[in-house]
Amino acid sequence: MSDLSLQYTENHFVSSQNLGMSSSKIRHKMVDRLCAMGLSDPRLIKALQMVPRHLFVDEGFLPLAYDESKALPIGYRQTLSQPLTVAKMTQWLFAENDISPVKKVLEIGTGSGYQSAILAMLTQQVFTLERIAPLAVEAQEKLISLGLSNITFGNGDGHWGWNENAPYDAIISAAAPETLPTELIQQLKIGGRLVLPIGKQAQRLTGYIRHEDRIEEVDLGTASFVPMLSGIQPAG
Template sequence: MTMNIHPLPPSAFKGEGMTSQRARDRLAATLKESGIRDPRVIEVIRNTPRHHFIDQALHSRAYENTALPIGHGQTISQPWVVARMTEALLEHFNGGVPQKVLEIGTGSGYQAVVLAALVGQVFTVERIEELLRQARRRFRQLGLANVRSRHDDGKLGWPDQAPFDAIILTAAGDAIPSQVLDQLSPDGVLVAPVGSPSSQTLLRIRGDGQGDFIQEELGAVSFVPLLGGIG
């Protein structure tokens, strides 16, 4: 089983106190105890400097298993949710690696960085220009060559690069946008939260290769709303 196919540079692992490797190790242990089974996902999160993706004032909380604000009414997702969504996506490939993954909602860039360590290439779309600017700076600092980003309405996906082996949405709408689902490969997988702010479910939609999709419910979650347009 491939472990971290695109490793981050050693400089990414620097930290001290509440941002040290020991803090990351505790988070990895928490994820394992909470039911995350894929060792690839646990290892990548253990080695991803989450404190780089939040304001310095919140660094002491970077490795808590909780969502944190990143401005503009958005959050960096709870590490367990990032791990579960990544694991749910990878499970579809039975130990293999999807080559093209579309992410709707770049946010801080944390989910994209986790994915980038495990897949061939990540295409990520963000509607809020300032968040995308910050995420792009982090991608450069981490030396990631397999992440491409776009400032656009996430509900439109990235049609120029379709089809995608896998698609992940990091915000919740009442339904999966049809233009996004249309960009999924016939045998691909999509993972997304769906529902109202008070009641959301994590869904996994698998293509059977024949034009039909199988939908699974993976449990209750809580995400910011999926909005259209750009800002």
């Protein structure tokens, strides 16, 4: 990425949290470990240093909030992806490609909202879709309280994407379909990237790049994510 500016500054998080930056050092240590594992994008490094992951973690798991290798439960049989996975997926999604800079991203699986916050730092518009209504509401309240104003929230089935706001420069999914949903590819711009886990038992983290005449597939390694389920789970 040539433009090193982010959508928000560190001062933004200080004022919006009203909690100071008490965990800044531990976040930097987490990012240092991620860099030793291959994280290199300077904007993503800064975003991970700034976004307070502990605010997206249930109180009982706070001691593990900055363990780069831990995925944590967030209720409703869902998990908050480990920072290593967030870094790997996001770095690939924003790598130099035919669309630079990436301005419009669709996220499948809002979950706790942590990945949404990272995306909001890096791009102009984030559209995030969550099938479990209570999780969607909790994440929306949290992200709005942090003053992240470039996120649009939806409650829907990730298999179908969010066609009303397509096309997207990039799409990322934190849930694993058994096979690639063609709707997601169709909602990508030419040159756009999609990253998601694929499979039921043995999952592979897979990247896709949409070209004019073909879909390029990139194997990014083994994965272990919650399944992408069909339908919407309402509140109550």
